[in-house]
Amino acid sequence: MIEAYGLTKRYGAKTAVYNLSFQVRPGAVTGFLGPNGSGKSTTMRMILGLDAPSSGQVTIGGHPFRNLPNAPRQVGALLDAKAVHGGRSARSHLLSLAQLSGIPARRVDEVLGVVGLQSVGKKRSKGFSLGMGQRLGIAAALLGDPAVLLFDEPVNGLDPEGILWVRNLMKQLASEGRTVFVSSHLMSEMAQTADHLIVIGRGQLMADTSVKEFIEQNSVGFARVRTPDGEPEQHEKLRSAVQEAGGQVQPEEDGALRISGLALPHISDLAHKADVRLWELSPHSASLEEAYMRMTQGSGDYVSTADARAGLQQQVPGAQMPGMQMPGTAPQGMPPGMQPGMPQQMPPGAVPPGAQGGMPPQMAAPPVPPGAPAPGPNPYADAPPQAPAAPAPSPQPQHEGEDAR
Numbered sequence: 001m002i003e004a005y006g007l008t009k010r011y012g013a014k015t016a017v018y019n020l021s022f023q024v025r026p027g028a029v030t031g032f033l034g035p036n037g038s039g040k041s042t043t044m045r046m047i048l049g050l051d052a053p054s055s056g057q058v059t060i061g062g063h064p065f066r067n068l069p070n071a072p073r074q075v076g077a078l079l080d081a082k083a084v085h086g087g088r089s090a091r092s093h094l095l096s097l098a099q100l101s102g103i104p105a106r107r108v109d110e111v112l113g114v115v116g117l118q119s120v121g122k123k124r125s126k127g128f129s130l131g132m133g134q135r136l137g138i139a140a141a142l143l144g145d146p147a148v149l150l151f152d153e154p155v156n157g158l159d160p161e162g163i164l165w166v167r168n169l170m171k172q173l174a175s176e177g178r179t180v181f182v183s184s185h186l187m188s189e190m191a192q193t194a195d196h197l198i199v200i201g202r203g204q205l206m207a208d209t210s211v212k213e214f215i216e217q218n219s220v221g222f223a224r225v226r227t228p229d230g231e232p233e234q235h236e237k238l239r240s241a242v243q244e245a246g247g248q249v250q251p252e253e254d255g256a257l258r259i260s261g262l263a264l265p266h267i268s269d270l271a272h273k274a275d276v277r278l279w280e281l282s283p284h285s286a287s288l289e290e291a292y293m294r295m296t297q298g299s300g301d302y303v304s305t306a307d308a309r310a311g312l313q314q315q316v317p318g319a320q321m322p323g324m325q326m327p328g329t330a331p332q333g334m335p336p337g338m339q340p341g342m343p344q345q346m347p348p349g350a351v352p353p354g355a356q357g358g359m360p361p362q363m364a365a366p367p368v369p370p371g372a373p374a375p376g377p378n379p380y381a382d383a384p385p386q387a388p389a390a391p392a393p394s395p396q397p398q399h400e401g402e403d404a405r
C-alpha cells in the first residue's frame, strides 16, 4: 500500500504538487492521470525517495522509501526507460542491478523471458527500439519480484501489440495481489487497464475514484434525436418544444439534435404533444476521455493558442483568398465575442478564462469536481504569472539502479 498525506513539492516559485493525499491499494491497477506537467512524475519521484517533499509525507507499507528494509525486494519502478548505459547488453545491465541487491542471476533470465527480450539479451541496449527499452525498464522493475510496482508512462512509444502486452502484464501483476501504480496522460489507455483512478491537475487531487464511478460522476448524459429528413418544420417544432421545457439543444453534424437536461421519456412526450415524428431517440453518455478532458480542462501547463500566422504571408491589397481569414477576425457565422481558436462551448465545470478573480488564464485553478476533496488555499493564486516552465530536467540516474540497491 502506498499512502500519501498532504504531499507538496515546490521548486522555487513553482508548486509542482500541492497537498496531495491518496492511497494506492494492493490487488488493483491504480491509474495516475493528469495532463502534461500536472505533477505525476514529481509525485512518483517523491514516493521513491528520489525527491524530498517540501511538506507532507508518503510511505510504502508504512515506511518512507528510504527507511524501507530491503527496498529492491519490495518496490520496483520504471521511471525513465532511456536511463540505461547503452554500451551494456540488456542481460549485463540487469545482472549488475541484481548483484547490487543480492538477487540471484537466474532471476535475470526469468525477467528477460517475462518481457520477451531473451533473444536480444546479449545485444547492447543502445541499439534497442523505444519499445524494447520500455521492456528492459519493466524487466528491471520486476527483478526483485516486488509487491509494489510503479510505472511512469509505461506504454509511451509502444506499438499496439506492446501496449496490449503492458496492459495484460499490469492486470496480471495486480491479480497476484501486488500494488500497481501506473501513470498516464491518456484516459483511453487507463480505461482499459485500471480499476481505480487518481486524477490530478496542476498538482492537486481532482478525483480518487473507481473507473466506473468516474464515468458516472463526470459524464454528461444526452439524447440524440432525429426528426424525418427533408421536413425542417418538424425539426424546428421539436427544438422549440424542448427549449420551452428547459432542455438544451445543439445540432449534430448529421442533422440530428443533441438534447441535454431532459430525460428520454420527457423528450418523447414533448415530441408527441408537438405532433413531431421521430426517426431516432437514443441515450448517450460522454466517453471516459471526454469526462477526463472536461475535468482537467485548463489544468495543463501547456495550453495552445490559435496560430495567427502574423507576418508570414504578404496580403495583396484588396485580395482575399477563398476560405482564408484575416488574423484576429472571427470567421463568418461565429458568435459575437468568439475568437478563432476558442472553444465554441465551455464544458460543464470548466473555468472560463478570466473567471478566477483577476488570475491570469494560465494560472486559473482547475475545476473541482463533485466529490473531490477541497484543495485548500490555492498556491497558484500567489504565484506570479510565469512563462511555461522549462522542460523538466532529466530524471536522476535511473531509478532501477537505485531501487535495486
Ligand SMILES: Nc1ncnc2c1ncn2[C@@H]1O[C@H](COP(=O)(O)OP(=O)(O)OP(=O)(O)O)[C@@H](O)[C@H]1O
Pocket (backbone or CB within 6 Å): 011, 014, 015, 016, 034, 035, 036, 037, 038, 039, 040, 041, 042, 043, 185, 301, 389, 390, 391, 392, 393
Ligand atoms: N526539478 C524541477 N525543477 C523545476 N520544476 C520542475 C522540476 N521537476 C518538475 N518541475 C515542474 O513541475 C511540474 C510538474 O512536472 P512533472 O514532470 O511532475 O509533471 P508530469 O505530470 O509528470 O508531466 P508529463 O506528463 O509531461 O511527464 C512541471 O511544471 C515541471 O516543469
